[in-house]
Amino acid sequence: MKLEEYPKLTIIMRGYSFEQAEAILKAMNGFEKDYAVEMTLNTENALENIKRLNAQFGDKIKIGAGTVRTIEDAKAAYAAGAKFLLGPHVFTKEMLAFANEKNILAVPAAMTPSEIDEMFKNGADIVKVFPAAVVTPRFFKDVQAPLGKLPLMGVGGVxxxxxxxxxxxxxxxxxxxxxxxxxxxxxxxxxxxxAKSLQLLLERIK
Structure with missing residues (x-):
């Protein structure tokens, strides 16, 4: 998966049942280019659900795994068909190398300029600034003044x-x-x- 194909918005599905996740993906009809979805690995039956959702929607919707914390998590998510990996903290070099090798997007989390810089140098595609509400929106502009334009994702309190x-x-x-x-x-x-909630967000960010 190429970075250019990744939507600007990601729906985080934590603790949702398969039926709830399925309903969300059905509601995304017409919004496939606007949203990706990720199921967190600390959700019950997450890997099986990712596999089932990919079988049903994977040709249209970018489906990935969240709360990826170890190389074992990364490998299991890849085996389930995840197209991208999001984490709550920095990824090890081994995790980033695995994602790069398998052509799945690596989105580790960071909270400081040093961590952000380190993750990109080690092969991250996007760096998730988490928790984003703690550092406030201004952080994104301020951190890119010295580091340059970077693909940063705000998560946490958004x-x-x-x-x-x-x-x-x-x-x-x-x-x-x-x-x-x-x-x-x-x-x-x-x-x-x-679907109305999905549309409302798009209208708010125009």
Whole structure:
């Protein structure tokens, strides 16, 4: 998978059942170029769900794994068909080399300019700034002043309400988790309402 193919927005599916994840992907009909989805590996049956979702939607939607913490996690996610790997912290050189070798995008997390620089030098495709709400949107602009333009993803506390501010401060990508959808819509598998939430975010960041 090439970096240019990766959408600007990623839906983080943590703790969702297969049915809830399936409903979200069905709601993404027409939004495939706007959103990628990742299921976190600390979700029950995550690897099996990634495999099943890829079989059903993988030709249209970029599906990856989140909360990837070890080389074993990376290998298992790749075997399940994940197209990209997101982590909550820096990746080891071994993890980055594996992702590069297998042509899956590596998105480790960092919180300081030194960590960001180290991850890109070791082969990261995108660096996830986490938790983004703690460093605020301005961090993205400030850190790129000395380091140059970089593909940074804001994750952690990003919402429909503040997403535009991150993009205005030179974030290239954003990941949104539990605040993306109404809990009742997820509980009821309300695909039309889930699609409205996806549309609302796109309208907010125009």
């Amino acid at each position: 919402s429909t309400d503040n997403a535009r501010a991150f993009f205005e401060n030179q974030a290239s990508y954003l990941g949104l988790g539990s605040g993306m959808f109404n809990k009742e819509d997820l509980k009821e598998l309300n695909i039309p309402n889930l």
